[in-house]
Amino acid sequence: MRSLHRPRNLSGVPCVLVGKEVRPHAPLRPVHHPHPAQATARPRLLHRPARGRPLDLGGVPPARAAAVARSLGRVGSVDAVSTTPQGPGRELHLRVGTAQRERALEVIRNAAADERITFDELEGRVPRALGAVTRADLVSVLEDLAPAAEVDAIVGLDAPIGEGPGFTWDDPLVLEGKGWRQLTVSGDWVTPPFIEVHSSIGGVLLDFTLATAPAKVIDLVLVVNDWGTTTIVVPEGWGVDTQATQAEASYIETRGVRTRPQHGKPRIIVRGRTSGQVKVKLSDERDALKAQRFVEKGRPGMPELPRA
Numbered sequence: 001m002r003s004l005h006r007p008r009n010l011s012g013v014p015c016v017l018v019g020k021e022v023r024p025h026a027p028l029r030p031v032h033h034p035h036p037a038q039a040t041a042r043p044r045l046l047h048r049p050a051r052g053r054p055l056d057l058g059g060v061p062p063a064r065a066a067a068v069a070r071s072l073g074r075v076g077s078v079d080a081v082s083t084t085p086q087g088p089g090r091e092l093h094l095r096v097g098t099a100q101r102e103r104a105l106e107v108i109r110n111a112a113a114d115e116r117i118t119f120d121e122l123e124g125r126v127p128r129a130l131g132a133v134t135r136a137d138l139v140s141v142l143e144d145l146a147p148a149a150e151v152d153a154i155v156g157l158d159a160p161i162g163e164g165p166g167f168t169w170d171d172p173l174v175l176e177g178k179g180w181r182q183l184t185v186s187g188d189w190v191t192p193p194f195i196e197v198h199s200s201i202g203g204v205l206l207d208f209t210l211a212t213a214p215a216k217v218i219d220l221v222l223v224v225n226d227w228g229t230t231t232i233v234v235p236e237g238w239g240v241d242t243q244a245t246q247a248e249a250s251y252i253e254t255r256g257v258r259t260r261p262q263h264g265k266p267r268i269i270v271r272g273r274t275s276g277q278v279k280v281k282l283s284d285e286r287d288a289l290k291a292q293r294f295v296e297k298g299r300p301g302m303p304e305l306p307r308a
């Protein structure tokens with residue numbers, strides 16, 4: 001077998017033959033093979049921000065952001081991950097007040113009324129909006145419910161839609177009926193977005209024929225015992241949703257009133273429990289005359305309410 005040897009010059013240095021010229025052979029440099037874990041680009045470090053601040057992933061795809069969020073245990077919490085770019089004018093670190101929280105609640109309730117979110121999602125988002133500390137907290141709740149410009153207007157809003165009982169979630173307008181006497185609310189009154197009704201066998205009449213509603217969604221909670229009947233009268237175009245109402249020993253009757261309102265009209269979401277009947281009807285000429293007479297008589301037995 002023929003043996004092959006690398007040629008060497010007189011000094012014993014290995015050479016290579018190029019044409020008729022003998023050149024010294026360049027020494028071989030050791031090739032460094034990095035560990036597979038070192039061969040890939042070093043990932044950017046992700047740090048947990050302070051409580052109440054969103055996690056900025058800086059252009060990371062949403063699927064990757066969700067995976068990072070799950071690994072940090074933040075999905076479903078108040079500090080939800082936000083992949084929405086932070087506009088320069090948002091100043092998301094600023095703290096919010098009652099006006100911004102109430103405006104956010106209205107957007108959430110409108111989304112439930114339009115069936116963009118379920119009632120379970122409504123119950124989950126309301127505490128997050130109420131507990132919001134910074135603008136970032138509200139943005140994380142609203143970013144999939146409204147355009148970015150509208151969300152910016154909401155988190156920077158200062159003027160509330162009304163004052164007094166019924167215009168905040170934690171201070172609803174409470175209407176209480178006593179004994180056998182019917183609780184009647186009628187005439188030209190301003191309907192706040194949060195109402196609670198407590199009554200017994202006397203029953204309740206809520207007449208919205210001449211009412212003014214500054215909010216698009218009215219949250220009406222019923223707590224009616226002892227077989228009292230609740231009658232809700234609304235004008236043409238209003239919507240009344242009774243799906244969240246528990247009629248323990250009776251039934252709910254709706255005549256001519258749709259669940260969804262016409263464009264620009266308010267929607268009443270009725271929830272709570274009742275032992276008696278719940279009747280929902282459209283107002284007619286007779287109801288309008290009754291409302292006028294009720295006002296002319298000085299609204300007997302009617303609690304003090306905001307006026308239109």
